[in-house]
Amino acid sequence: MGLREEKKQATRTALSWAAIRLIVARGYEKVLVEDIAAEVGVSPRTFNNYFGSxxxxxxxxxxxxxxxxxxxxxxxxxxxxxxxxxxxxxxxxxxxxxxxxxxxxxxxxxxxxxxxxxxxxxxxxxxxxxxxxxxxxxxxxxxxxxxxxxxxxxxxxxxxxxxxxxxxxxxxxxxxxxxxxxxxxxxxxxxxxxxxxxxxx
Amino acid sequence: MGLREEKKQATRTALSWAAIRLIVARGYEKVLVEDIAAEVGVSPRTFNNYFGSxxxxxxxxxxxxxxxxxxxxxxxxxxxxxxxxxxxxxxxxxxxxxxxxxxxxxxxxxxxxxxxxxxxxxxxxxxxxxxxxxxxxxxxxxxxxxxxxxxxxxxxxxxxxxxxxxxxxxxxxxxxxxxxxxxxxxxxxxxxxxxxxxxxx
DNA sequence: GAGAAAACTGCGGGCCACGCATCTTTGCGT
DNA sequence: ACGCAAAGATGCGTGGCCCGCAGTTTTCTC
The missing domain is CATH 1.10.357.10 (Tetracycline Repressor, domain 2)
Known part of the structure; x- marks a missing residue:
């Protein structure tokens, strides 16, 4: 697979990294899925297409x-x-x-x-x-x-x-x-x- | 502490056991917290006093x-x-x-x-x-x-x-x-x- | 460039976890 | 035996997570 899969991995990594950064800074319960999605520039719904939780x-x-x-x-x-x-x-x-x-x-x-x-x-x-x-x-x-x-x-x-x-x-x-x-x-x-x-x- | 703590442990064990029995029978997502609480004869709210999830x-x-x-x-x-x-x-x-x-x-x-x-x-x-x-x-x-x-x-x-x-x-x-x-x-x-x-x- | 496949998005709903206020039970001291 | 204080149980309300579904946009292939 080519460019498509590559983008996916990039988004997945970006989401994970954003989640970690925000949570380390603010605390787990003070970071909403919405925040993480916004940080990466995706819809909250998309977040759950990548991660189950x-x-x-x-x-x-x-x-x-x-x-x-x-x-x-x-x-x-x-x-x-x-x-x-x-x-x-x-x-x-x-x-x-x-x-x-x-x-x-x-x-x-x-x-x-x-x-x-x-x-x-x-x-x-x-x-x-x-x-x-x-x-x-x-x-x-x-x-x-x-x-x-x-x-x-x-x-x-x-x-x-x-x-x-x-x-x-x-x-x-x-x-x-x-x-x-x-x-x-x-x-x-x-x-x-x-x-x-x-x-x- | 005596009888009080004992009752608590009994309820806790009963809740855990009920959860397992029901889920083994029906599947995880088809068992609601409500069901487990009902099985033991406790309010759903009480379930979450014993277990965080x-x-x-x-x-x-x-x-x-x-x-x-x-x-x-x-x-x-x-x-x-x-x-x-x-x-x-x-x-x-x-x-x-x-x-x-x-x-x-x-x-x-x-x-x-x-x-x-x-x-x-x-x-x-x-x-x-x-x-x-x-x-x-x-x-x-x-x-x-x-x-x-x-x-x-x-x-x-x-x-x-x-x-x-x-x-x-x-x-x-x-x-x-x-x-x-x-x-x-x-x-x-x-x-x-x-x-x-x-x-x- | 057109069709197909795959990803993104918005909407809606079900359930869960928990804070808070109230009521009931239990243990204990007298 | 009685009553008070502590601790547990309950009801209510809320915020948030997770997912199914349907529609739209993007990307791959030919």
Missing amino acids: KAEAVAFRHLDRCERMAEALRARPAGEPLWESIEHVMLETFKPGPEVTAHPRPDREAWAAGLHRMLAVPALQAEYLRAGAMAEAALAEAVGDRTGTDAATNIYPQLVAATMVAAQNVASRNFMAGSDTMRTLLVEALHQITKGLPPPA | KAEAVAFRHLDRCERMAEALRARPAGEPLWESIEHVMLETFKPGPEVTAHPRPDREAWAAGLHRMLAVPALQAEYLRAGAMAEAALAEAVGDRTGTDAATNIYPQLVAATMVAAQNVASRNFMAGSDTMRTLLVEALHQITKGLPPPA
Whole structure:
């Protein structure tokens, strides 16, 4: 497909991004679907042609990121050990992008605060988790292809995918609460998982 | 508090159970909050005093089950290795209860089919995942107490809890899709996880 | 350039979630 | 046993979300 599908993706991304920006600034319940649609220049009705709910629009970026991890995993060199590939891909995925580093300090703190408030909304938490769960399917297939296991019948690739998402969730939760870097948290989490999560001492 | 709180829990449980029964029978969108409230003998307004949404009411039983796992984990003998305790508790939790085995075959199949349709509803998937995530906190604390790690500052117990929930999700998904027993799936999943999820061969 | 397919839009309705005010029940102290 | 204060249950009203439907506009294909 060509220009048509491209426009659609652009609109979808714009809607998701607009939703996030507005909600981070104003708060979830103080942003109406109408506002988001207006920001992008579409009718409110069209918003619901793209997303089944306000929450889904917000979580779309997260879903997209997770699904890209699956692609990135397939792109790793064939000989590389699985967990090295996984670590590389996850670290790459959560490397702070230009939309973060480009802003000056005060902006970034306000953003972090707003983001934190946003992710405290139950409906959003639920939708973020669902996005992760949906991406698990693609992740599992990628892992399956890499390890010669069938994601449909074998639980191994499913477990690996589920564990990746779980590690990511734990890492981001601790990242927002504490002062560690996302990289540190992810590396440590993956390390412990590949060791089989033995009790300390 | 005594009798008062007890009545509340009873009503809450009754509402959740009624929601599940009706939705399994009729489908999510064909059951109104009004119906659930009527089934229990409460006003529709009261329903929303107990649950913030229809989906939350449905997922409540799941949340309760997951939280009980944390309690059960604390109740295991002190000397038992952590992962043995976890396996024991999870197997016990997902042992088919009397509400399943008491029904004759045709009923049980209809129930399974209805349950499958119910869990296909996006809003419900999201809420189930959120319930699991909420229980992770209690689980992590229980693991922390058992291993002498602080769930607030150390990611180890959090990772264990998150992994437990992930294993459970993968197991139940495969249980509903295939013909394996929940026990088999859980044992296999926990085995692979404690081995560090090494790629096969 | 014309027809077909697909997307956007406006309208309308059903339902849900919740704030508020009121009434009823429960627990407790005397 | 009685009554008071706290907490729960209820009714009403409102704002907002989500979606079906039908009509219009845009885009793809030939």
